[in-house]
Amino acid sequence: xxxxxxxxxxxxxxxxxxxxxxxxxxxxxxxxxxxxxxxxxxxxxxxxxxxxxxxxxxxxxxxxxxxxxxxxxxxxxxxxxxxxxxxxxxxxxxxxxxxxxxxxxxxxxxxxxxxxxxxxxxxxxxxxxxxxxxxxxxxxxxxxxxxxxxxxxxxxxxxxxxxxxxxxxxxxxxxxxxxxxxxxxxxxxxxxxxxxxxxxxxxxxxxxxxxxxxxxxxxxxxxxxxxxxxxxxxxxxxxxxxxxxxxxxxxxxxxxxxxxxxxxxxxxxxxxxxxxxxxxxxxxxxxxxxxxxxxxxxxxxxxxxxxxxxxxxxxxxxxxxxxxxxxxxxxxxxxxxxxxxxxxxxxxxxxxxxxxxxxxxxxxxxxxxxxxxxxxxxxxxxxxxxxxxxxxxxxxxxxxxxxxxxxxxxxxxxxxxxxxxxxxxxxxxxxxxxx
Amino acid sequence: xxxxxxxxxxxxxxxxxxxxxxxxxxxxxxxxxxxxxxxxxxxxxxxxxxxxxxxxxxxxxxxxxxxxxxxxxxxxxxxxxxxxxxxxxxxxxxxxxxxxxxxxxxxxxxxxxxxxxxxxxxxxxxxxxxxxxxxxxxxxxxxxxxxxxxxxxxxxxxxxxxxxxxxxxxxxxxxxxxxxxxxxxxxxxxxxxxxxxxxxxxxxxxxxxxxxxxxxxxxxxxxxxxxxxxxxxxxxxxxxxxxxxxxxxxxxxxxxxxxxxxxxxxxxxxxxxxxxxxxxxxxxxxxxxxxxx
Numbered sequence: 001x002x003x004x005x006x007x008x009x010x011x012x013x014x015x016x017x018x019x020x021x022x023x024x025x026x027x028x029x030x031x032x033x034x035x036x037x038x039x040x041x042x043x044x045x046x047x048x049x050x051x052x053x054x055x056x057x058x059x060x061x062x063x064x065x066x067x068x069x070x071x072x073x074x075x076x077x078x079x080x081x082x083x084x085x086x087x088x089x090x091x092x093x094x095x096x097x098x099x100x101x102x103x104x105x106x107x108x109x110x111x112x113x114x115x116x117x118x119x120x121x122x123x124x125x126x127x128x129x130x131x132x133x134x135x136x137x138x139x140x141x142x143x144x145x146x147x148x149x150x151x152x153x154x155x156x157x158x159x160x161x162x163x164x165x166x167x168x169x170x171x172x173x174x175x176x177x178x179x180x181x182x183x184x185x186x187x188x189x190x191x192x193x194x195x196x197x198x199x200x201x202x203x204x205x206x207x208x209x210x211x212x213x214x215x216x217x218x219x220x221x222x223x224x225x226x227x228x229x230x231x232x233x234x235x236x237x238x239x240x241x242x243x244x245x246x247x248x249x250x251x252x253x254x255x256x257x258x259x260x261x262x263x264x265x266x267x268x269x270x271x272x273x274x275x276x277x278x279x280x281x282x283x284x285x286x287x288x289x290x291x292x293x294x295x296x297x298x299x300x301x302x303x304x305x306x307x308x309x310x311x312x313x314x315x316x317x318x319x320x321x322x323x324x325x326x327x328x329x330x331x332x333x334x335x336x337x338x339x340x341x342x343x344x345x346x347x348x349x350x351x352x353x354x355x356x357x358x359x360x361x362x363x364x365x366x367x368x369x370x371x372x373x374x375x376x377x378x379x380x381x382x383x384x385x386x387x388x389x390x391x392x393x394x395x396x397x398x399x400x401x402x403x404x405x406x407x408x409x410x411x412x413x414x415x416x417x418x419x420x421x422x423x424x425x426x427x428x429x430x431x432x433x434x435x
Numbered sequence: 436x437x438x439x440x441x442x443x444x445x446x447x448x449x450x451x452x453x454x455x456x457x458x459x460x461x462x463x464x465x466x467x468x469x470x471x472x473x474x475x476x477x478x479x480x481x482x483x484x485x486x487x488x489x490x491x492x493x494x495x496x497x498x499x500x501x502x503x504x505x506x507x508x509x510x511x512x513x514x515x516x517x518x519x520x521x522x523x524x525x526x527x528x529x530x531x532x533x534x535x536x537x538x539x540x541x542x543x544x545x546x547x548x549x550x551x552x553x554x555x556x557x558x559x560x561x562x563x564x565x566x567x568x569x570x571x572x573x574x575x576x577x578x579x580x581x582x583x584x585x586x587x588x589x590x591x592x593x594x595x596x597x598x599x600x601x602x603x604x605x606x607x608x609x610x611x612x613x614x615x616x617x618x619x620x621x622x623x624x625x626x627x628x629x630x631x632x633x634x635x636x637x638x639x640x641x642x643x644x645x646x647x648x649x650x651x652x653x654x655x656x657x658x659x660x661x662x663x664x665x666x667x668x669x670x671x672x673x674x675x676x677x678x679x680x681x682x683x684x685x686x687x688x689x690x691x692x693x694x695x696x697x698x699x700x701x702x703x704x705x706x707x708x709x710x711x712x713x714x715x716x717x718x719x720x721x722x723x724x725x726x727x728x
Contacts (some may be wrong), residue, residue, distance in 0.1 A: 093691040096479055118694060121481050203674065208479030262675045263565050263586040412676035415587055433498065434693055 001181030008285040038434040051333045052081045053340055054104035055405040057094060058323060059154065060088035061289060072349050073340060080336045104411065107341070109323040110151055112142025113396035113411040123150045124327040124334055129401055131345045131364070135263030138385070140362035144395060145322050151324030152341055155360035158302070158390075159211055159320040160380030166298035167195050167279040176303060178311040183303075187256040190279045199278035200261035208250075209407030210395040212282055214318045215305045216246035218391035227397055230428075231435050245307040247413070247420045253282070254414055260391075262411055274298065285361060288375040298378040302384075303419075317384040320393030321363060405430030479696035491701035499678060502702060505685035512596065512681065513660040519600045519654050520565055521649075524607025529637070531608070532615045542612070546605035552601065557669025562583065562596045564670075577614040591671050591679040599665055603659060604632050608650045614648035615641060644724040661710045 034259035070082045087094045127149045171193035185199035201207050213334040219242050220226040236360030237243045273281040274294035296429045306314040327337045344350040355369045361378050371379040409426035412418045445688040477484045486559030572580035584590045664683040690699025
């Protein structure tokens with residue numbers, strides 16, 4: 001019996017050991033295979049060390065274009081390899097886990113303002129880069145701190161009420177609404193003509209809390225002072241006329257909007273609009289791609305989001321930088337990363353991709369974009385930006401997580417759970433908890 | 436140490452060593468680190484970590500309404516889903532241990548949802564609730580389908596319960612089937628000779644004899660539903676207006692969305708204590724009810 005036990009023990013030990021060893025063996029083989037592949041791809045190139053720049057970015061719509069661009073870049077720079085990873089959705093969480101696990105990307109994206117301050121420890125000062133002076137002032141501001149520039153704006157994005165010109169004409173709207181009451185009038189006409197005036201995607205927190213709320217901040221006499229006042233407790237939302245008018249605007253879109261706006265997500269919202277069932281939606285130029293997939297022949301324009309009755313003050317679109325490329329300060333290949341960023345916005349091919357392929361509204365004065373490149377919505381945003389009729393984005397200046405709080409309080413209002421004052425009180429509670 | 440003892444020790448080391456190493460690395464070390472972070476104000480990113488003592492716990496108890504709402508939601512959810520899951524699981528098992536045609540096919544079918552990941556299930560069901568139910572409502576005109584599914588508090592809550600029950604009842608069914616099959620034929624036969632009705636057999640013989648399975652199933656469902664995260668994230672994301680936010684999701688939001696990692700880990704620590712206490716208490720209670728034939 002004892003002998004038997006010993007034998008069993010020996011057997012199991014051997015088995016475990018062989019398992020462990022075989023696992024190691026497999027690993028080695030895989031690694032070797034990888035190397036062999038690399039060597040093959042280098043071909044007969046010089047033996048200089050190949051450096052890999054890892055990029056993590058969040059714009060899912062440009063993945064294909066970026067991969068083509070990567071090939072072009074590597075052709076011109078045989079000693080630098082790019083490794084591009086794109087994560088939409090929960091980008092922030094993903095980035096944090098990457099840093100926590102030590103697999104830090106060399107280039108990543110940042111939202112600017114508050115987000116820049118959060119990540120400041122990790123970002124390389126890029127002020128001395130040749131492209132910095134070509135950045136539009138509007139695009140430089142979010143990544144500037146104490147005179148230093150930390151990031152490269154990827155593009156400009158703008159939003160407001162996108163509208164269907166043909167449906168407006170059909171409803172007999174000759175003059176574009178520039179104030180709240182004009183918008184209400186237009187909505188009534190549209191409804192009378194048999195279309196839903198607004199397609200609302202109020203299930204999405206960002207449509208409300210990140211974007212929709214922007215005019216209410218931007219129309220404060222001094223938005224930055226207002227935000228400072230909120231942080232210090234001297235300002236509040238409840239008695240603020242602009243916020244009360246904004247709540248009225250939300251109520252208007254709900255009253256003249258699609259059914260169940262709280263369960264309508266972005267895709268459904270855009271589909272409803274693109275199919276011609278609804279005449280307006282609060283969205284931005286990024287929606288052009290989806291709209292074109294459903295119905296490329298629509299005549300589109302963008303209306304400002306009016307608060308109250310001042311037509312001139314209201315005639316502005318919300319324009320800002322959605323994301324900035326930044327370089328990891330601790331990256332061993334940060335010089336190579338800078339080479340890529342510079343090439344991306346100064347080489348002819350890089351510029352062409354940004355404008356023609358990604359259909360971005362460029363954030364650089366050195367790039368020219370045409371209406372055909374940007375689409376109807378982009379062109380309208382571009383026109384407003386050129387004319388200086390712009391509300392800059394305030395959401396990046398909010399405390400982390402606050403945009404979600406704005407959205408959930410507003411959703412509760414839409415569901416009839418809070419009246420206007422309760423909702424604006426909730427805003428304040430959220431601000432105080434998260435500041 | 437005698438030779439024999441050393442041998443036994445070595446043997447145990449070989450068997451449990453690898454598991455222990457991974458357990459320590461993947462569970463214990465992060466747990467200890469989490470405990471440390473729960474006393475700091477770390478934001479999850481910066482290099483600066485300041486010790487703040489019990490400040491985080493004070494915030495949770497004194498100020499954090501969202502945490503309280505999430506806690507209450509989780510408790511309600513746990514009660515509803517534990518009862519329903521076990522009822523459905525047991526009923527399925529009871530029916531499928533009778534001589535039925537297609538019994539095995541049915542068993543497989545009911546078990547299947549358990550094989551699909553929760554995240555995927557959530558997205559599929561979101562489509563069913565929002566699009567499918569709306570269409571059914573238009574066609575049939577039934578009020579049940581015309582509710583604003585996922586759009587208000589009650590439908591959001593019950594939607595998660597429905598999907599959770601649908602997903603986990605199959606698993607419990609398997610446990611209950613195994614247990615019911617183990618009830619000795621002789622006892623059952625004796626009961627039927629004595630003229631016991633079907634209900635009497637179920638209540639006085641089968642139920643007491645499968646108490647060990649009940650213990651396991653209750654334990655599983657309680658800890659599952661307390662920790663429920665993936666369904667919550669994919670079905671409602673805690674919405675509308677944070678009314679369906681579970682504790683696990685609240686912790687996630689606090690740590691990763693609000694960038695308050697210290698506060699998040701403090702909540703996680705409390706969460707651990709609550710789940711551990713509740714399940715320990717439950718196992719004690721149901722264990723005392725177990726009998727032998």
